[in-house]
Amino acid sequence: MSALDIAAAVRSGERRATDVLDEHLARIEAGDGDIHAFNLVTADAAREEAEAVDAAVARGDDPGPLAGVPVALKDNMCTRGIPTTCSSKVLEGWRPPYDATVVTRLRAAGAVAVGKTNLDEFAMGSSTENSAFGPTHNPRDLTRVPGGSSGGTAASVAADFTPLGIGSDTGGSIRQPAAFCGVVGMKPTYGAVSRYGLIAFASSLDQIGPFASSVADAAAMFDVIAGPDPRDSTSIRDYAPNASSVLDRGVAGLRVGVIRELSGGAGTVDGLSADVLARTQEAVDALAAAGATVEEISVPSATLGLSAYYLVAPAEASSNLARYDGVRYGLRVDAPTTGEMNTASRTAGFGPEVKRRIMLGTYALSAGYYDAFYGKALKVRTMMLREFAEAYEKVDVLVTPTAPTTAFPLGERTADPMTMYVNDVCTIPSNLTGHPGISVPFGIGEDGLPVGVQVLAPALGDELTFQVASVLEAAAAGGAS
Amino acid sequence: MSARITRGDVEHVARLARLELTDEEIELFTGQLGDILEHAADIEALDVGDIAPTSHPLPIVNVFRTDEVVPSLDRDEVLGQAPVAESGQFRVPPVLGEEP
Numbered sequence: 001m002s003a004l005d006i007a008a009a010v011r012s013g014e015r016r017a018t019d020v021l022d023e024h025l026a027r028i029e030a031g032d033g034d035i036h037a038f039n040l041v042t043a044d045a046a047r048e049e050a051e052a053v054d055a056a057v058a059r060g061d062d063p064g065p066l067a068g069v070p071v072a073l074k075d076n077m078c079t080r081g082i083p084t085t086c087s088s089k090v091l092e093g094w095r096p097p098y099d100a101t102v103v104t105r106l107r108a109a110g111a112v113a114v115g116k117t118n119l120d121e122f123a124m125g126s127s128t129e130n131s132a133f134g135p136t137h138n139p140r141d142l143t144r145v146p147g148g149s150s151g152g153t154a155a156s157v158a159a160d161f162t163p164l165g166i167g168s169d170t171g172g173s174i175r176q177p178a179a180f181c182g183v184v185g186m187k188p189t190y191g192a193v194s195r196y197g198l199i200a201f202a203s204s205l206d207q208i209g210p211f212a213s214s215v216a217d218a219a220a221m222f223d224v225i226a227g228p229d230p231r232d233s234t235s236i237r238d239y240a241p242n243a244s245s246v247l248d249r250g251v252a253g254l255r256v257g258v259i260r261e262l263s264g265g266a267g268t269v270d271g272l273s274a275d276v277l278a279r280t281q282e283a284v285d286a287l288a289a290a291g292a293t294v295e296e297i298s299v300p301s302a303t304l305g306l307s308a309y310y311l312v313a314p315a316e317a318s319s320n321l322a323r324y325d326g327v328r329y330g331l332r333v334d335a336p337t338t339g340e341m342n343t344a345s346r347t348a349g350f351g352p353e354v355k356r357r358i359m360l361g362t363y364a365l366s367a368g369y370y371d372a373f374y375g376k377a378l379k380v381r382t383m384m385l386r387e388f389a390e391a392y393e394k395v396d397v398l399v400t401p402t403a404p405t406t407a408f409p410l411g412e413r414t415a416d417p418m419t420m421y422v423n424d425v426c427t428i429p430s431n432l433t434g435h436p437g438i439s440v441p442f443g444i445g446e447d448g449l450p451v452g453v454q455v456l457a458p459a460l461g462d463e464l465t466f467q468v469a470s471v472l473e474a475a476a477a478g479g480a481s
Numbered sequence: 482m483s484a485r486i487t488r489g490d491v492e493h494v495a496r497l498a499r500l501e502l503t504d505e506e507i508e509l510f511t512g513q514l515g516d517i518l519e520h521a522a523d524i525e526a527l528d529v530g531d532i533a534p535t536s537h538p539l540p541i542v543n544v545f546r547t548d549e550v551v552p553s554l555d556r557d558e559v560l561g562q563a564p565v566a567e568s569g570q571f572r573v574p575p576v577l578g579e580e581p
Contacts, residue, residue, distance in 0.1 A: 097558040190538045204537050233544040234537075307521040318498060325499070327571050332564035338573045339499075347501045355500055359510055360517060362498040363486065376524050378534030385535060417513055418520060434538025459539070 003069045003163035003217040007110070010068030013057050017050035017068030021112055024070040028114070028161045036136050037146075037155040039075045041115040042082055046070070049112045056110075064110030066224055071106055072156040072165040075116035076123055077208075078197035079103055086199050087131035088121045090324045090331045090349025100197020101232065102166055102208050102225045109224040114162055117152025121351045122321065123173055123201045125149050126423040129414055130353040137410070140182055140449055144407040147177030147423075150211070154181040157211045164221050165211035170201050171309050172403070172427025174209045175439035179402035179452020182441045184218045184469065185211045187427075189459050190434030191236040193222075194229030202316035203234075205309075205431040215440060215473045219243035219466045226462070236460075243466040251471050252291030257395030258284055261302045262426050269303050269425050271404045275445040280401045283442045283453040286475035287399070287468065297391045297398065301383045305428040308384075310421055311364045311377040312432070317354075318361030324349060356417060381432050388433050392458045397468050400426045402439040402452035430456055438465040442476045486515045 001009075009015035025043055032038055056063040073079065076086045078096035085091045103113065120130035128136040128151025136151040138144040139159035146155045150167030154177035157165045167174040169187035178185025186209045193208045200206060210221035222243050229235045261267050264277045288294050326332035326345030333344035350358070364373040391398065403423055413419045430437040436459070439452040453472060457464045491511045495502045502510065560566040565573075 094562060097554045097562065191541070230546060234539070234541055236539070304524050304527070307524045310517060311521055311524075322499075326564060327573055328559075329562045330564075334574070336574060338576045341574050343499045343501050346499050350500070352506075355502075355506070356510060356513060358498050358500065359491065359494050360514055363490065363494045363514065363518075366494060366497065372525050373518070373521060375534060376527060376529060377521075378536055379529040379532045380524050380527070381535040381538075382532050383529070385538070416516075418516055421517075432538070 001163070002214055003066065003212060004220055006069050006163060007065060007067045010053065010057065011062060015068070017053040017112060018047065020068050021046055021050040021070055021114070024114060024162060031159055032161065034137060034142055035139055035155050035159055036134060037072070037117055037152045037159065037161060038115045039085060039087060039118050039133055039152070040083055042113065045082065046112050046114045049107065053110050053112065064108060065220060066106065066164070067110035069111050069164055070114045070162045071111045072115060072117045072153050072162040073103065073113055074119055074150050074153050074167050076119060076168060076199040077103055077166060078199065079113070079116070082116070084116065084199070086122045087119045087133055088349065088351065088354065089132045090346070092331065094329050098197060101194035101229045103197065105225050111164065117156055117165065119152055120149035121354050122199070122317070123149040123168055123170055124317070124353050124357050126172070126176055126420050127413065128152060129410065130351060132351055135410060138181060138407050141407065143409055144449065145180065145410050147180030147403070147407060149173040151177045153211050154178055154183060154185065157181070157183045157213060163213060163217060166208060167211055168198055168206055168208050169431065170205045171313060171431050172424040174211065175427050175437055175452065175454060176403045176423055178211060178439040179450065180407035182450030183211055183213055184215055184438065184440055185209065186218055186222060186438040186465065187430065187436060188222065188226060188462050189236070189436045191234050192226045192239060192241065192436070192462055194232040194235045196229055196231040200320040202313040203320060204316060205313060215466055215470045216244065216247055219247060222462065222466070239460065241462045243463045246463045246467045247470040249467050250290060251287050251468055254292045254397065254468070255395040256284065256287050256292045256294045257297035257391055257398045258294065259302055259398055259400050260296050260298045261300065262400040265296060267300070267303065271422050271425070272401060273405045273445070276401045276403070276405060276451050279443045279451040280399065280453050283472050283475070284399050287471060290471050290475070295395060297395060299387045299391055301380060301387050302429050304380050305384065305432060306421065306425050308377040308380040308432060309424065309428040310360070311373050312381070314357040314361030315364045315374050316361070318358045318365065321354070321358055384429055385433050388429070388435065388458070396457070397461070397464060398456040400454045400456065402426060402454040406445040406447055406449035406451060426454060435459055436462045436465050438469045440469040440472045442472055486511060486518060
């Protein structure tokens, strides 16, 4: 049952939110032992929320557009009084003293939060294998990764544990797991959704977004969580997108661009698999069949995104993660002096990938290397912004694969960080530019696993990404692939 | 292109980042960070001329709010999450007498 169907049934009094909740909790109970989507299931708190929704309906009040819809929260979203770990030992047992704005907004819309989902520690990874609490398995094939870092949320939606989920996307962490698990995942324009209460990884790149089984459900969730927030100074003022209202507009007359460097054309990045490229081409053909015009666009700096990202993101992370010092919250390892205590706590609390990124970021920012690495990466960001601006003078949206391959086997890429990082090559540019992007399932690969196609739009083009994704969803359902 | 990162660089950076690495980790990170930075050679080698850097995707300037007193986080709830708190404050081991 879709999120919108559940909400309609609960609002009309046809179904009770508590019954909907019980049904989903039973599925989690039965299936999550194998999948490990959740770090924590908050059944009691969820029941209270569901009872409040039912009470509102009984009073004749409208509980909101997501009435009674169970949602999964990535475990880097602060929930007051409920453990929030970032899948890190450094935050194990921590109970935040406040709720993230997305959590507050979802609750106000009638949604019922059922638990906290697994992620790569501090959202650093592309497979959810970097969790201190063990990996999540892909519900489509338990021997494969679900993608990452929002792998737990993607798996929860794919396994039908929850119709909706919240993720965060710093370099592709919503879109890539959505592609791997065969669900819809969307990274909004930077600043469209408040980051208040999202535990920071790389503050100029992080953005919260929705996961769902359908484009319409994802749009409904996006509409609820988007909008300005006085608690996030980077949230865009006077922005009130309504993606749900544009889903049936079609793509007739729309100009679609295919990025040559990310589609197997001349100068293309390495590692894009043939079946993923074939599905992407079929998606572009489907848009053309629906009335869009298609042209190839060159964005040369797209090939530099990976290098720029793996300097900018670790640099910002090394600064953001300085706060885990054993003083105010989280793990403290006792030592005779504060300095030794800081070092001992951080050393014991962080896992290998987090340490690697802190090291990389600290190096990139250190005296003598700042200009060569971090400074250059910021200039590449400007180049990308310029080139994408030029591209969007010629076309309305851009279409690329979401990830270079389908979901890979657990354990296959953990030994060599670079083989993991290349997963993000198609998703990273829109984090560096702040532009929105959505991944929509479009057929399967040679291995039978889902393929995701990505639709990109310029800043504030959030509605447009849903509009185009809606056409792709219909084409995929029509057997176009 | 800059010289490949050395073991000494890794030890220095670990001190800056307040991480204590084992010999094995130093060895591993020296190799892995070297590989990642080698990949970044494409932008290190780039002639970017006088292009202005972008540290933030949106042209946001200072955001002000009216100077009204609003409730903040509950102090007891915040201190309740501290490893050690005392008299309304965070308690830490001695700071004085440390090497700088």
